[in-house]
Each structure stands twice: as C-alpha cells, then as structure tokens.
Amino acid sequence: MVLDLDESLIYGSETVLHRDADFQVGPYHVYRRPGLDAFLTGIANMYELAVWSSATSLYVNQVAAAIRPNDIGWRFVWSRDRCTPRMHEETRETVFLKDLKKVKRLGYALERILFVDDTPAKMARNYGNAIYVRPFEGDDDDNELALLLKYLQSISRERNFRGLEKRGWRSRALNDEP
C-alpha cells in the first residue's frame, strides 16, 4: 500500500488555518487528516505500508516520521527524486509521475500494489493500481479516511487489485455500512 502525503493524509499550509497545526515541518503548518492514526493502524494489519510523495525529501521524511504510529514501520519512504518528471501537455508544467515499476523492482507483483493519491495525473502510468481520495485541505469534518479504511478492509483478500473497479469505492464503503 503506497500512500501519498499532501492532500491525501495531511495538509501542509504556509499559513495557520482555523486552528493550530498538529505539527510543524520547516515553514509548513501540518494538519493531520481526521482519523489518520486509526486509518494507518487499521490498514497496517492487512497491508505493508509505504510512503511516496512528490515533495522534497527533507519534508517527506519529517512528515512520514511524524505521522507514523509507534508500532508500524514504513517499507520505504520515497520523495520527488524517485518520481519521473514529465511535461504536462496542456498546462506545460512539470508533473512528477510515480511509476510503480520502481515498486515492482522491490519484489512486489503489480497486481498486489495499491496506491492512494489525490492527484490522478501523478498516477498516469498505473491508474489500475490507484484509489483516488478527495483532496484534504484542513476540513475538520472530513471522513474520507474512515470510509477508505472500510473499503480497504473489504478488498484486502482480492488477489488482483488491478482487475478491481475502484472508481466507485466510496459508495461501496457506504453500502457496507451496518
């Protein structure tokens, strides 16, 4: 399970939002997405966890260390230098792609890799492995991670994640509600 950080698990803001940040990394006030700790602890029972962010390594390493629950280890923590820079055809801006071939090289079958991200463009090469979350920007009422935990529990025994239709994951999680 490869996890994005910014807007997926946390929000790093240069200004203080409606409340004090949970922690600070350099100039950034960092807010945890509601339910983050329960989410990470919950999925760690079913998946090996790793972090891959397109931010710079100093920031990524510090955020990954700050949000890691005590008894959980990251399989790896990767940052921008592991991404593949590509010019976006319409915006002409550089997009940092996360190419799961690099994860595969660690010995994982592509069918068994899942990726959680808020930015589809970064997953252009492996959309079959991606679960997209709504971007988090500090909203205290956000419940995306609680839903995602339910969904990930429901599919953890699937043999081929790439063959799963994941676009409607949110409604599947809601339908499973007792």
Ligand SMILES: [Mg+2]
């Ligand atoms: Mg992101």
